[in-house]
Amino acid sequence: MKKIPTLILSKDRAPQLRLLIESLYANATGIFEPYVLWKATTQEHQNGYHKLQSEKLGVNWSRETYMLENLYAFLQMFQGQHFALFMDDCIFYKPLRKTPEELLSLFDDDTWCLSLRLGENTTESTKKPLEPVYKKDGFIKYNFKEHEAYDNYGFYFSWDGVVYNTDEVLKMFNNDDFYGTDNQYAILPQKIENFMSNKRDECEKNIICCPTESHVVSMNYNSTHPNASFNDFPLDELLKVYLEQHMTIDFDTIDFNNINGTHDNRSFALRPIML
Numbered sequence: 001m002k003k004i005p006t007l008i009l010s011k012d013r014a015p016q017l018r019l020l021i022e023s024l025y026a027n028a029t030g031i032f033e034p035y036v037l038w039k040a041t042t043q044e045h046q047n048g049y050h051k052l053q054s055e056k057l058g059v060n061w062s063r064e065t066y067m068l069e070n071l072y073a074f075l076q077m078f079q080g081q082h083f084a085l086f087m088d089d090c091i092f093y094k095p096l097r098k099t100p101e102e103l104l105s106l107f108d109d110d111t112w113c114l115s116l117r118l119g120e121n122t123t124e125s126t127k128k129p130l131e132p133v134y135k136k137d138g139f140i141k142y143n144f145k146e147h148e149a150y151d152n153y154g155f156y157f158s159w160d161g162v163v164y165n166t167d168e169v170l171k172m173f174n175n176d177d178f179y180g181t182d183n184q185y186a187i188l189p190q191k192i193e194n195f196m197s198n199k200r201d202e203c204e205k206n207i208i209c210c211p212t213e214s215h216v217v218s219m220n221y222n223s224t225h226p227n228a229s230f231n232d233f234p235l236d237e238l239l240k241v242y243l244e245q246h247m248t249i250d251f252d253t254i255d256f257n258n259i260n261g262t263h264d265n266r267s268f269a270l271r272p273i274m275l
Contacts, residue, residue, distance in 0.1 A: 001101040003033035004163060005078050007071070009189055010088035011039040011064075011224045012235050014048030015242045019249045021057050023092040026251065027215070031100055032084055035074060039064040048239050055273075067189075072173075078166050082107070085159045087189065087218065092116075092161070093256040094215040106139055107165060112156055112205035114163040117262045119214035124261030126152045133207070144208045149197045152262055156208060157196035159189050160262060161216030172199060217256070220265045232265060246273045 006024075010017040017036065024032055036059050040046035053061055064070055075083065082104055096116070106114055120130055120140070130153060134141035147154030157172075221233040241247045250271040 001099060004031060004082055004084050004100050004103070005074075006032040006034050006084040006086060007074050008034055008036045008086045008088060009064075009067075009159060010036055010049075012041055012045045013088045013222075013224070013238075014038075014045065014052045015238045015248060016219075016221065017088040018052055018055075018057075018242075019251060020086060020088055020090050020092070021059060022251050025058075027092045027095040031096065031098065031103065033060070034058075035060040035062065037062050037064050037067070037070050037074075044236070044239060044243070047243060051243060068192075075166055075170055075173075079170070081166050082163055083166050083169075084161070084163045086161055086216075087159045089218050089221065090117075090160050090216050091219055091251075091254070092215060093217050093254075093259065094213065096211070096215050103163065106141075106209045108207075110205055110207040111141065111209050112144070112164075112168065112203060113208055115158065115208050115210045116161040116163070116215045117158060117217070118152065118208065118210035119212055121213050121259060122152055122261050124152070128153070134209075135212070138212055139209055140212055141207050141209045143206050145200070145206045149200050153208070154200075155193075155197065156200055156203065157193055158262075159193065160218050168205065172196065172203065214259060214262070217259050217261075218263045220263050241270060242273075247271065248273050 008017065008020065017038070021034060024034065038049050038061065040049055049061075053059075062070065103114060123129070126147070128147055128151070130140065130142050131146070132140040132142050142153065144154050144156045149155065222235050222238075224235070238249075247270040250269045253269040253271075254266050256266065
């Protein structure tokens, strides 16, 4: 079966994007077909993406022009199918030994998405425990509308390691409130998430499927937002190490024990890139 087409958004984080791609190939072998939509705000960050492309990692590359139009173009290519979304700060930290066909078989008439960022372990930022309506072969299903909209378990549209039915997402997006070249929601992925949260009651589905233990976590090493509250590993410093010293984040040095949320911050070491 074909791999699941996977849109990865990346802005000024080529080194972290490299880490995500490495983790996908290591822990989700044969499942996802990456399509990277990248944006660089400086020449140095552009050089980072050019360097990453030169490594020939088996990725489809497109430069962001207008994100919402780019997203629509991607979705339209895969109408009648399923697709996945990732951000460049995600890591596929836990092996998933399933085929695309096995994963997509988890979708039924009531299932909105397959969220690999959630699990019974992701209790941080939740107010109510999961009450599964289905539990089998390492996966559970629950009613996300029983949880608050911005609770981990109630947040039904995320960019962080989630598989969706393309036509169902297009159905939610295709309205005049959302689409337009001057629309404020076209600016940031987070604003699109907020827009979708405000439309949650309009979603005809009410079930999220997730593994019993999450497989994806977002690492809060830094942010592309100027007013971010966290910046332990500044973008420019990671980029400089990548471009000038040919070093990259060593996936094998990150301790993923006791992940209890969808976001975390774990230390890492650097390693040379094998050219």
